[in-house]
Amino acid sequence: MKKIFAQIFSRENLLALLLCLILIALTIFTVDTTPTWIYQGF
Amino acid sequence: MSKNGVNPARLLLKAMGLFIAFNFAFAALDIPWGKLSLYNTVVPGRLRVPYEQQPEYYNFAHNLPVFEDFDAMFAAHVIAQEKAANEYRVVVLGDSADWGFHLQPKQIFTEQLNARHLVTCDGKQIRVYNLAYPLPDVVKDLLILDYSLKYEPDAVLWFVTAMSLQDKSSAKSLIIPHSRRARQLFERYNLEPEVARHLVEPTLWERTLWGKRQVLKKMITLQIYGLGWMATGVDFYERSYEPVWLAEKNPSKTQKQANSWSDWDFSVLQAGYSLAGDVKMAVVNEPIFILNPDDPEADYNSRYTRPFYDAYRNQLQEWMEEEGYVFLDFWNLLPPTGFSDNPIHRSAEGELLLADALAPALLTISCPQR
Numbered sequence: 491m492k493k494i495f496a497q498i499f500s501r502e503n504l505l506a507l508l509l510c511l512i513l514i515a516l517t518i519f520t521v522d523t524t525p526t527w528i529y530q531g532f
Numbered sequence: 533m534s535k536n537g538v539n540p541a542r543l544l545l546k547a548m549g550l551f552i553a554f555n556f557a558f559a560a561l562d563i564p565w566g567k568l569s570l571y572n573t574v575v576p577g578r579l580r581v582p583y584e585q586q587p588e589y590y591n592f593a594h595n596l597p598v599f600e601d602f603d604a605m606f607a608a609h610v611i612a613q614e615k616a617a618n619e620y621r622v623v624v625l626g627d628s629a630d631w632g633f634h635l636q637p638k639q640i641f642t643e644q645l646n647a648r649h650l651v652t653c654d655g656k657q658i659r660v661y662n663l664a665y666p667l668p669d670v671v672k673d674l675l676i677l678d679y680s681l682k683y684e685p686d687a688v689l690w691f692v693t694a695m696s697l698q699d700k701s702s703a704k705s706l707i708i709p710h711s712r713r714a715r716q717l718f719e720r721y722n723l724e725p726e727v728a729r730h731l732v733e734p735t736l737w738e739r740t741l742w743g744k745r746q747v748l749k750k751m752i753t754l755q756i757y758g759l760g761w762m763a764t765g766v767d768f769y770e771r772s773y774e775p776v777w778l779a780e781k782n783p784s785k786t787q788k789q790a791n792s793w794s795d796w797d798f799s800v801l802q803a804g805y806s807l808a809g810d811v812k813m814a815v816v817n818e819p820i821f822i823l824n825p826d827d828p829e830a831d832y833n834s835r836y837t838r839p840f841y842d843a844y845r846n847q848l849q850e851w852m853e854e855e856g857y858v859f860l861d862f863w864n865l866l867p868p869t870g871f872s873d874n875p876i877h878r879s880a881e882g883e884l885l886l887a888d889a890l891a892p893a894l895l896t897i898s899c900p901q902r
Contacts (some may be wrong), residue, residue: 505547
């Protein structure tokens with residue numbers, strides 16, 4: 491059990507998770523939020 | 533090559549794998565993230581729904597639109613607070629005029645009404661909630677009404693003007709994010725609005741984290757703007773404008789709008805009444821700017837020609853009478869100075885006068901035996 495736990499939470503896996511979270515944050519915070527002009531065609 | 537048991541290539545592969553897994557888990561789980569909100573707990577709820585059209589003003593207005601996600605939009609509003617036992621809850625639907633464009637929250641008629649501490653005949657405190665959203669369109673209002681019913685309103689004031697009832701697809705950007713619910717409502721009430729042709733369910737890809745990144749950013753930013761809202765009470769960036777009563781005197785400055793619509797259809801209003809069920813509802817015809825009130829031939833303003841607006845008003849009034857619904861016709865309630873930058877947007881003076889007219893009507897609606 492301890493071995494499996496150590497394998498899951500290995501240094502490499504934790505770094506991969508951190509990198510993934512950074513990717514998610516970059517994905518969200520670098521997007522343009524200009525809204526659709528709602529009066530278009532009005 | 534590995535260092536401290538870390539293989540860079542494998543690490544990158546794992547990170548990408550996790551990123552892809554998170555994306556599809558996000559789509560599959562469909563968790564209502566919008567309900568996670570700092571509003572009404574850490575920061576006060578907003579007095580009107582979040583909205584600002586121009587991104588360059590977001591920081592100054594402490595505001596931005598999150599219409600795509602009703603959970604986030606309503607969670608940021610003061611209506612998300614628990615209803616008090618002695619509260620008579622009134623919801624206002626409408627467009628930018630009712631949202632209060634060019635006004636700060638405390639100046640809007642809904643807050644003017646709340647400041648009067650109106651009490652129903654059975655002792656309940658009347659509390660009015662502004663759920664108007666810019667763009668006059670009753671289909672968009674129907675969707676907001678549908679969602680707002682979970683907050684247990686006792687009455688609804690549905691503000692309309694001729695433009696709200698013109699069947700059009702220009703509101704599609706507001707309605708498409710709610711396609712599934714809109715389609716259900718259209719089917720339930722046999723509605724066939726123009727916008728129905730544009731409804732489209734989001735694909736799996738559009739429901740992933742990647743696909744929803746824009747709305748997620750807006751939802752998070754709205755939480756941060758809550759601090760500015762709490763500190764200042766400001767949710768609108770004031771820009772200068774020429775008052776409509778000056779601009780409309782100069783025809784070269786105003787763009788005359790074509791009023792060719794004649795096919796008035798009140799089926800969306802009817803659907804609203806059916807949807808509201810036992811909740812009392814009144815339709816309010818918004819005040820409009822009248823340039824030459826003494827000239828029986830002149831058009832009312834650059835937006836409404838006289839024959840067009842008269843036809844709309846007569847038919848709406850006739851329909852409301854036939855159905856036996858409460859109709860508050862305030863079309864000519866305000867003087868020219870009651871308006872701000874266009875023929876329907878009101879000034880602070882206009883909001884006060886509107887609140888004066890609405891207060892007795894609200895007391896009657898909340899207490900019909902009076």
